[in-house]
Amino acid sequence: xxxxxxxxxxxxxxxxxxxxxxxxxxxFRGFPVITAVDKLTFDPAEVCxxxxxxTSPVSVDMGKCIFCGDCxxxxxxxxxxxxxxxxxxxxxxxxMIITAGISAEMxxxxxxxxxxxxxxxxxxxxxxxxxSAGGCNGCELELNACSNVNFDMGRFGIEFTASPRHSxxxxxxxxxxxxxxxxxxxxxxxxxxPKIVIAAGACAxxxxxxxxxxxxxxxxxxxxxxxxYVPGCPIHxxxxxxxxxxxxxx
Amino acid sequence: xxxxxxxxxxxxxxxxxxxxxxxxxxxxxxxxxxSGKRVIGFFGDTKDEGRxxxxxxxxxxxxxxxxxxxxxxxxGEKYRSLTATVPQMHMFERxxxxxxxxxxxxxxxxxxxxxxxxxxxFKSTGEEMHExxxxxxxxxxxxxxxxxxxxxxxxxxxxxxxxxxQRRGVEKQFEKSSGRQMPALAESVCGDxxxxxxxxxxxxxxxxxxxDVPRRAHVVRAIALELERAAMxxxxxxxxxxxxxxxxxxxxxxxxRTTLINTSLLISGSRxxxxxVRPGGVVYDIDAEKAALTARSTVxxxxxxxxxxxxxxxxxxxxxxxxxxxxxxxxxxxxxxxTGFTARACGVPIDSRxxxxxxxxxxxxxxxxxxxxxxxFARAYLRHLELQQSACLITEMCxxxxxxxxxxxxxxxxxxxxxxxxxxGWRGGIVYAGITDKNGTIRRxxxxxxxxxxxxxxxxxVRGNGISDFPLCNKxxxxxxCGNDL
Numbered sequence: 001x002x003x004x005x006x007x008x009x010x011x012x013x014x015x016x017x018x019x020x021x022x023x024x025x026x027x028f029r030g031f032p033v034i035t036a037v038d039k040l041t042f043d044p045a046e047v048c049x050x051x052x053x054x055t056s057p058v059s060v061d062m063g064k065c066i067f068c069g070d071c072x073x074x075x076x077x078x079x080x081x082x083x084x085x086x087x088x089x090x091x092x093x094x095x096m097i098i099t100a101g102i103s104a105e106m107x108x109x110x111x112x113x114x115x116x117x118x119x120x121x122x123x124x125x126x127x128x129x130x131x132s133a134g135g136c137n138g139c140e141l142e143l144n145a146c147s148n149v150n151f152d153m154g155r156f157g158i159e160f161t162a163s164p165r166h167s168x169x170x171x172x173x174x175x176x177x178x179x180x181x182x183x184x185x186x187x188x189x190x191x192x193x194p195k196i197v198i199a200a201g202a203c204a205x206x207x208x209x210x211x212x213x214x215x216x217x218x219x220x221x222x223x224x225x226x227x228x229y230v231p232g233c234p235i236h237x238x239x240x241x242x243x244x245x246x247x248x249x250x
Numbered sequence: 251x252x253x254x255x256x257x258x259x260x261x262x263x264x265x266x267x268x269x270x271x272x273x274x275x276x277x278x279x280x281x282x283x284x285s286g287k288r289v290i291g292f293f294g295d296t297k298d299e300g301r302x303x304x305x306x307x308x309x310x311x312x313x314x315x316x317x318x319x320x321x322x323x324x325x326g327e328k329y330r331s332l333t334a335t336v337p338q339m340h341m342f343e344r345x346x347x348x349x350x351x352x353x354x355x356x357x358x359x360x361x362x363x364x365x366x367x368x369x370x371x372f373k374s375t376g377e378e379m380h381e382x383x384x385x386x387x388x389x390x391x392x393x394x395x396x397x398x399x400x401x402x403x404x405x406x407x408x409x410x411x412x413x414x415x416q417r418r419g420v421e422k423q424f425e426k427s428s429g430r431q432m433p434a435l436a437e438s439v440c441g442d443x444x445x446x447x448x449x450x451x452x453x454x455x456x457x458x459x460x461x462d463v464p465r466r467a468h469v470v471r472a473i474a475l476e477l478e479r480a481a482m483x484x485x486x487x488x489x490x491x492x493x494x495x496x497x498x499x500x501x502x503x504x505x506x507r508t509t510l511i512n513t514s515l516l517i518s519g520s521r522x523x524x525x526x527v528r529p530g531g532v533v534y535d536i537d538a539e540k541a542a543l544t545a546r547s548t549v550x551x552x553x554x555x556x557x558x559x560x561x562x563x564x565x566x567x568x569x570x571x572x573x574x575x576x577x578x579x580x581x582x583x584x585x586x587x588x589t590g591f592t593a594r595a596c597g598v599p600i601d602s603r604x605x606x607x608x609x610x611x612x613x614x615x616x617x618x619x620x621x622x623x624x625x626x627f628a629r630a631y632l633r634h635l636e637l638q639q640s641a642c643l644i645t646e647m648c649x650x651x652x653x654x655x656x657x658x659x660x661x662x663x664x665x666x667x668x669x670x671x672x673x674x675g676w677r678g679g680i681v682y683a684g685i686t687d688k689n690g691t692i693r694r695x696x697x698x699x700x701x702x703x704x705x706x707x708x709x710x711x712v713r714g715n716g717i718s719d720f721p722l723c724n725k726x727x728x729x730x731x732c733g734n735d736l
Binding site (some may be wrong): 003004009014018024025027028029046049050059067068069070073081082126129130131132133134135136137138139140141142143145148149150160162163172174175177178179180187194203208209212213214215216233234236 | 262364365386387390391392393394414416417418419422423430432435438439440441442444457478485498501502504505507508512515516517518519520521522524525533554557558561588644730731732733
């Protein structure tokens, strides 16, 4: 007992006091900054494994990007640079397509808009059921990390539940495999109305690098609107938490 | 011996691999496994006219060798199943059947491995018998899989694990890439072992291209591998603590896992070490400043987890949950071909880092750590020990990163050849086998994650345990669903 208290005392404070102001190390590959308008010094089809780079105009689709950094190294004029800004969540797929002139500050202000009805119903308590549908355990580990002692998402009343019946929405990871499509739909249907849908990670948002595979089924996203997209491969806990905080207006 | 002898990360021309009849191959395989060789590959490569060349790959851990032989089948052909005599062939034969249609006659459990659709579970009836079905969606934030328990009262008599929900067709995607290198895909095969899979994939391409990976790159890779091991062991210990409601353990492990993965971020720009390893070497360097910082944070995190773990493992309330729970015997571990810390916790001394040393492990030898009891405690305590060992290795490597380049050219691959790479990921031996066609593009890439061997071990371990101890047993194995489902 006293030994445990000693450890507790010695290890000290672990939580991040202000998650909105928290920054990540400069090495982190986050929001891409693009300086070229229509000219790239490399062939994106040869370089980008996720087909996330557009050419006219030059763009990076964060919904596809896996933030591997291969393009950054292929650039001869620094046309694409990854900044360490982590607030990359968006409420519409088109918001995530970044072109020259879109700065991180601008993006962070506009990419997620608080919806009144969401704030009213879920603003103080938001519980999720998570479904991994072909996720590689990267995003799953980061979603678990959201609730650890550092990030402590529970402080905002945002938590993951064991049963869909107790939840207000679903957080989907993975490209949605054919073998999980049914289970995902069943889980979604078991959540009482009103409910929200969050797609976490490049795979869930767009299929990512698995989008073309025949074992993948993206039907769910044809029939259901996504309320929040959280880019990353895997997502960073701060990207996830800050995205939700914007969505519920906190 | 009818097998050709080779080593990890060595390219062999396909023409040099012995082509045996199935009777010869079966006999040689059975004989080899009796003398302690392990099956690390048994897969088909479809050739022209519907013929399939099946490669059998064995690991000889004592001699640090890989043995390889082959046999040509026509699709739909039958042969006598080897599972009855060599139980570790069980999953490999099911996989071969599913991928090529070659039928292992007399296989005791020839059920779908990854495909969806109908599936018949084993049944057992009796007055007190009842079934409990769990999944594919589980209560926590974990990957999907279906568990079907047959219990007598609360005691588990039998567990059948049905996987395949995560099947993304990864091997096919590698093969479709027609010459393009796909390290990012390798990093997503099993996302909690990004570095392990990326190194295995890169090693195959490097062996086939003859790239001379600089020593510095090898050391950076090994640091990434050990950081991954330490971080995942920390996460696993925390999760075990959480499962027995020892919340301090979870809190401390969680916080220090953050430190460890943030150290990976410092090196690679990703908390999971993604984007670091590329065929030919690594793309991010560890300079003196980063090396010092890496060593310092790792040592601190390991020390903090260490003191928490010692405290936890000395609590009677903890030990009563962990000891004698979920036991796998050494005999079962050997015959099922279990791998990684799961096997070492049963007293099976296998560790690819010292059995098949490659890269930096040639210069930084790793002592194998084992436990004997094969229960949840052994697996958990071993992970604590391995975490400490990883921290020592990281410090040692950070203090002596050799000078030089961090990458070499790796583009033209040897045509019509095979290279096999074994990498000890945190969970166990990851095996990649790459086969090139006559143009030197990867035609077949076979991936074996350690989970592929170990899932059946879990099914055995829970027998005779209370069903409420299943989460604890499951967490102590800490297996990957997508690594199995590919």
